[in-house]
Amino acid sequence: MNKKFSFIIIDDSELDCFVTQKFLERSNENGTIKAFQNAKHALEMIRENPIEDNCPTIIFLDLQMPFMNGFDFIEEFEKFAAEIQKNYKIAILTILSPANNPTDVSKILTYKAVNSIIEKPLTKEKLLSFLIQV
Amino acid sequence: MTEKIKILYLDDESDNLMGFKASLRLDYQVLTAVNVPDALNCLETHPEIRVVFCDQRMPGKTGVDFFEEIRISYPLPIRVMLTAYTDVESIIAAINKGKIFRFVKKPWIEADIIGAIEEANKFYIANSMLAIKNDELQKAYDELNKFAYSVSHDIRGPLSGILGAINLANEIDDVEEMKKMLFLMKKSVTKMDAYVLSMHDYYSLQRGELKITEIDFNKVIDELKAIYTVLSKVNDVAFNISITQDGIFRSDYAPLRLVFNNLLSNAFKYQDRDSKNKSVEMIVEVEKSMATIYVKDTGIGILGSHVGEIFNLFYRSNSLEVGSGFGLYNVKSALIKLNGQIEVQSVLHQGTTFKVTIPSI
Structure with missing residues (x-):
């Protein structure tokens, strides 16, 4: 795999940020990885540097977070100009599953910025199959 | 001794009002009104009125009209019709439109009035208790909703983080990296433990003398x-x-x-x-x-x-x-x-x- 991506991880859990980051480092992707425990800070970073390293950026986004949750983040993200938005793909990384939380999950899929949903806990296989299809 | 029950009587004939008040004032706190505006004013200033008596035939509005109006604006007091006017049409209207609780025929005897007040008061108390229970239930239900969210976020969240970390452990060879991860895992477990302890506090506070x-x-x-x-x-x-x-x-x-x-x-x-x-x-x-x-x-x-x-x-x-x-x-x-x-x-x-x-x- 030589597609080059940058990555942003947004998760209020420090452990989840760590796990996602380490899996990414081991996935042969060589783009930069930035982790945020507060979605607001990620939003500010995107606002200030909308196009990172001239390559598309994948955002791994947790949904249930204090302060600004995943839904709030997407709402804010969709206010960015279209040329900024098209540089990003959002992958939801959540403990919600289509089977147990159908309303929340179908709500996520109505946002066009959202590319896919990955159910936690993360595994190497889940990450690789996501990176292949993206 | 408990406070006297407050009742209101609306009748356009003041003789009726006086007679009513004279015979009941020892046991009840009786308010009277000779016209609809007075009665409305009374209901507004005395929200604790529990029973409203009303004559059917009055100039302007009928008793049914009055009851139909206060049923919406002052739903709590229990409505009792007190009238000599007993044609079937008005009785039907009183029941269907005025949603009255009792119909007492004039000339009234005291036992009928007292019986009506006591029964109406029981009904009033039952309704109020129901409203309070409903509020409590709503509150408990809201908390349960928040609780469901919290259980998924605060228990399943750390658990899935730890599971993810265990999956990752297969890929890690570096001891320092492993130690860093174990440290973060410990933080997650400690947090969950604290959560369960405060949940216990929460329940012991909700119950118990x-x-x-x-x-x-x-x-x-x-x-x-x-x-x-x-x-x-x-x-x-x-x-x-x-x-x-x-x-x-x-x-x-x-x-x-x-x-x-x-x-x-x-x-x-x-x-x-x-x-x-x-x-x-x-x-x-x-x-x-x-x-x-x-x-x-x-x-x-x-x-x-x-x-x-x-x-x-x-x-x-x-x-x-x-x-x-x-x-x-x-x-x-x-x-x-x-x-x-x-x-x-x-x-x-x-x-x-x-x-x-x-x-x-």
Whole structure:
């Protein structure tokens, strides 16, 4: 795999940020990885540097977070100009599953910025199959 | 003795009103009105009226019209029609439109009126109890909803993080990296443990009677002091306590300790890591059967717009991972149990002061 991506991880859990980051480092992707425990800070970073390293950026986004949750983040993200938005793909990384939380999950899929949903806990296989299809 | 039941009687003939009042005023508080505007005014100024009697045939509005109107605007009082006008049409209208509780025929006998009042009063009380129960049920239901969210976030969240970490462990060879991960896993487990403990606090506060004992604040604080002195040293936070207790103070030990423990825990938890002069100060003053407790910190403070919400269940004003959203809610529940009050003053980036007052029971 030589597609080059940058990555942003947004998760209020420090452990989840760590796990996602380490899996990414081991996935042969060589783009930069930035982790945020507060979605607001990620939003500010995107606002200030909308196009990172001239390559598309994948955002791994947790949904249930204090302060600004995943839904709030997407709402804010969709206010960015279209040329900024098209540089990003959002992958939801959540403990919600289509089977147990159908309303929340179908709500996520109505946002066009959202590319896919990955159910936690993360595994190497889940990450690789996501990176292949993206 | 309980207060007399308030009743209202609307009739355009003042002789009827006087007779009614004269025979009932010993047992009930009787208000009278000779026209509809007077009656409406009466209902407005006396919201505790439980039974409304009304004549059917009056100039202008009929009794049915009046009942139909107040059924919407003053739904609580129970409606009783008192009239000599007994054609079937008006009885049907009184029942269907006025939704009356009883129909008493004029000329009335006292036993009928008293019977109607007593039955109406029972009905009124049953309705009110139902409304209160409904409110309680709604509240419990709302909490259950929040609880469901919280269980998924605060229990399943850390669990799936730990599972993810176990999956990752297969890929890690570097010992330092592994140690870092174990450290983060431990934090998740500790957080979950704290969550389960405060959930236990939550339930024991919701139930159970008060266990009143004499409280020596020096003893209460001594136990907590041991825990927090360690924390104070590790995190380089100055910790000062001052206690003055003048006389006997009676209260329930467990909720009291919970209040102290949560406020102190927050004061240490929400310190500004980069600040040089970190301190926590606790002042306890017990005077004339009233305890006043101040817990002051030099921490990160609370955003003005969040202050109103910090006592809500599962509210977290901070994105730091440590909060469970139980702590201050439990403090508030404990204080309600102890008949106490809490106030908060906070300046962002400078610190927060909680002031608690608790009366001796």
